[in-house]
Amino acid sequence: MLRFTLGVCTTLLLLTAACQNTQSANGSSAAEPTSLAEPEPEAVVEAQQVLHLKTTDALPYPIVENFDDLAPIFERRDGKTYVINFWATWCAPCVEELPYFERLAEETADQHVEIVMVSLDFKRDVREKLLRFIQDRPLNLPVIALTDTKTNVWIDKVDPEWGGAIPITVIYKGDERAFIAEQFSDYDELAQAVNSIQSSN
Amino acid sequence: MFHSFALFALVFVLGFSCQNSSATDTAEAETTEEQTAQTVSQTETEEVPMGIKVGDKAPAFELKNIDGEMYSFENIKDANGEAPKGFVVTFTCNTCPYAVMYEDRLIELHNKLAPQGYPVVAIQPNDPEVKEGDSFTAMQERAADKGFPFHYLMDEGQVVYPQYGASRTPEIYLIDADLTVRYHGAIDDNAQDASAVTVNYVEKAVEAIENGQEPDPADVKAIGCTIKTKKI
Numbered sequence: 425m426l427r428f429t430l431g432v433c434t435t436l437l438l439l440t441a442a443c444q445n446t447q448s449a450n451g452s453s454a455a456e457p458t459s460l461a462e463p464e465p466e467a468v469v470e471a472q473q474v475l476h477l478k479t480t481d482a483l484p485y486p487i488v489e490n491f492d493d494l495a496p497i498f499e500r501r502d503g504k505t506y507v508i509n510f511w512a513t514w515c516a517p518c519v520e521e522l523p524y525f526e527r528l529a530e531e532t533a534d535q536h537v538e539i540v541m542v543s544l545d546f547k548r549d550v551r552e553k554l555l556r557f558i559q560d561r562p563l564n565l566p567v568i569a570l571t572d573t574k575t576n577v578w579i580d581k582v583d584p585e586w587g588g589a590i591p592i593t594v595i596y597k598g599d600e601r602a603f604i605a606e607q608f609s610d611y612d613e614l615a616q617a618v619n620s621i622q623s624s625n
Numbered sequence: 626m627f628h629s630f631a632l633f634a635l636v637f638v639l640g641f642s643c644q645n646s647s648a649t650d651t652a653e654a655e656t657t658e659e660q661t662a663q664t665v666s667q668t669e670t671e672e673v674p675m676g677i678k679v680g681d682k683a684p685a686f687e688l689k690n691i692d693g694e695m696y697s698f699e700n701i702k703d704a705n706g707e708a709p710k711g712f713v714v715t716f717t718c719n720t721c722p723y724a725v726m727y728e729d730r731l732i733e734l735h736n737k738l739a740p741q742g743y744p745v746v747a748i749q750p751n752d753p754e755v756k757e758g759d760s761f762t763a764m765q766e767r768a769a770d771k772g773f774p775f776h777y778l779m780d781e782g783q784v785v786y787p788q789y790g791a792s793r794t795p796e797i798y799l800i801d802a803d804l805t806v807r808y809h810g811a812i813d814d815n816a817q818d819a820s821a822v823t824v825n826y827v828e829k830a831v832e833a834i835e836n837g838q839e840p841d842p843a844d845v846k847a848i849g850c851t852i853k854t855k856k857i
Contacts, residue, residue: 514722515850517851517853544848546722546817547817547818548817573814573815573816573817573818573821574814575811575816575846575847575848576810576811576814576842576845576846576847579846579847579848580846586846587792587793587796587846588792588793588846588847588848588849589792589793589848589849589850589851589852590848590850590851591851606851607851609856
């Protein structure tokens, strides 16, 4: 709990600091009075890479244009449990289940659980709309924006069972894997799914 | 604990693969489907919604159009007033951003293909009690605003989409005059940018049928919105 609180504080601090930094560093807005109420779209810089993926430009998350660059996140064999959710800001059921993943991060903070939220927001939205959503919430989970439009190629690579509708969630540890092709109805359903994979050998 | 989850997961995965059997075309996936069918018939006596895949017969339907009339394969005509050579059955809705991105392209598709004998038949599969924006009235309004030249049918009671195994909007089933599914899946290869489309799968599939060939590819996956139902 302490770790989580610390994490939130640090993130908030970073967000706040970053807002000010970017505004003063940004030539066009440098002359304007600093306003925290209306942060610039590129304002948040939480320089934290997600697994092997480095953040893109000044954004607090990586943008991945080719699924092959993302693929290694499904193949990690380090004893950790990975919870990978595909979502988008435009997807109502996805946004509805975000709190379950936020709570999962909180409850498993001292465990070997890595949560990754793969956003399928449109290419035109990943630099502004997605960023605003993350800032406003704020969403303190690792996010990766996947903009590969060759969906016919990569959907099967995530799971051949997947028809293409979101949300979906992949949970795996080593070779133990679950593919959940629908919205979780509550936190317990997600926690139970994670726990079954986590407690497997 | 683990066993009960495994069982749950199995039943779930089986159920899912059933509904989406049409979306899978690899040999591996087909093996799974066969096992699925067996297991389901052993464990479920209730009627299980089954999907269809390319090569299967398209389930018949009779649904209310936005003009209040009931339509089926029997009374839908092409742009020349003739019995169609095929139907571009499209599960779509008002509220999914992906469906909305395809509205103009669906209109174009109909205007191009209906004169050739392949009208678009749009079916709205969402439960309007879950998605108010997909109510019959909202469908009428959207169709009027956009000037939909095709039928826009309400899947009242959500009985049709499970028979097709549709899982998302938009999702296409190209059905020939014998009511056989010849192509399933995406409309084209770039949902987000119509100007960057390199392959129009539906047009290509119609062309193949017209030339007496099998559409290739015959099944193309795409991202979309889940079909909205009440949680059981």
